[in-house]
Amino acid sequence: MFNREKPYPGIFITLMCLLFMAVTGCSTSTTPQEYADNPIAQRETLTQISTIGAILDGVYDGVVTFGTLGQYGDFGIGTFEGLDGEMVGFEGSFYQLKADGIAYPVSDCMETPFACVTFFDADHQKTLPEGIDYEQLQQSLDELLPTENIFYAIRIDGTFSYMKTRSVPGQEKPYPPLVEVTKNQPTFEFEEVEGTIAGFRCPAYVSTVNVPGYHLHFLTKDKDAGGHVLNFTVREAVVYIDYTSEFLMILPGEGSDFYELDLTQSKQEDLEKAEK
Numbered sequence: 001m002f003n004r005e006k007p008y009p010g011i012f013i014t015l016m017c018l019l020f021m022a023v024t025g026c027s028t029s030t031t032p033q034e035y036a037d038n039p040i041a042q043r044e045t046l047t048q049i050s051t052i053g054a055i056l057d058g059v060y061d062g063v064v065t066f067g068t069l070g071q072y073g074d075f076g077i078g079t080f081e082g083l084d085g086e087m088v089g090f091e092g093s094f095y096q097l098k099a100d101g102i103a104y105p106v107s108d109c110m111e112t113p114f115a116c117v118t119f120f121d122a123d124h125q126k127t128l129p130e131g132i133d134y135e136q137l138q139q140s141l142d143e144l145l146p147t148e149n150i151f152y153a154i155r156i157d158g159t160f161s162y163m164k165t166r167s168v169p170g171q172e173k174p175y176p177p178l179v180e181v182t183k184n185q186p187t188f189e190f191e192e193v194e195g196t197i198a199g200f201r202c203p204a205y206v207s208t209v210n211v212p213g214y215h216l217h218f219l220t221k222d223k224d225a226g227g228h229v230l231n232f233t234v235r236e237a238v239v240y241i242d243y244t245s246e247f248l249m250i251l252p253g254e255g256s257d258f259y260e261l262d263l264t265q266s267k268q269e270d271l272e273k274a275e276k
């Protein structure tokens with residue numbers, strides 16, 4: 001791809017990188033090196049960036065890069081700097097499901113203000129009955145799980161006779177609260193679509209820091225579309241569950257708007273409106 005006759009290919013490549021960073025707004029200087037140098041991730045840990053309360057209050061500045069996030073897990077969901085779409089990741093690749101309905105690959109230097117990741121190892125799997133919807137899936141999984149009091153990473157591979165997702169449009173400062181953004185959220189419907197659902201079931205007691213219950217995102221098999229799951233009907237699918245009993249939170253650093261928030265109140269109503 002590079003012209004080998006250029007006298008200083010190293011400089012050329014460096015300039016191309018700088019140009020790329022300028023165009024994409026990425027800078028490696030914002031990578032929290034202390035995290036990168038200290039990969040404490042365990043395979044049974046759900047690692048979370050920031051809190052859902054911060055997102056509800058419109059704190060959408062990036063906290064860690066996806067390069068760093070990948071050290072804490074190869075599987076997960078979240079969003080992007082400026083709330084620019086829904087994130088879904090599995091098998092070590094992260095995707096950005098933007099408000100135009102298209103899935104984009106995610107580069108290591110992009111940043112996330114909120115994400116949950118783990119290293120996915122299935123502890124349990126089950127073939128799902130044809131015809132069940134999201135509500136019925138939640139009931140049937142709840143009966144299957146050994147306790148409601150730990151975290152579960154959930155992956156579903158299959159074909160869905162119906163799938164409805166949403167995404168969120170990127171925001172400019174001053175950032176509005178999440179409920180304002182989701183009032184005008186674009187939704188997407190698919191029929192007979194093959195793909196992967198990834199996400200988590202969190203215990204009820206995390207309600208101020210994460211989404212209690214199920215929070216799932218979808219990516220088509222062609223990796224070209226998807227979003228935050230609102231509903232679906234299973235045609236043919238298998239669910240894989242990773243029991244996860246360790247929990248790590250990485251909070252925004254000094255200087256972040258996070259430091260100024262009043263997070264003493266529960267925002268359960270806003271959360272219901274924004275996520276369901």
Ligand SMILES: [Zn+2]
Binds near residue numbers: 077215216217228229
């Ligand atoms: Zn979501």
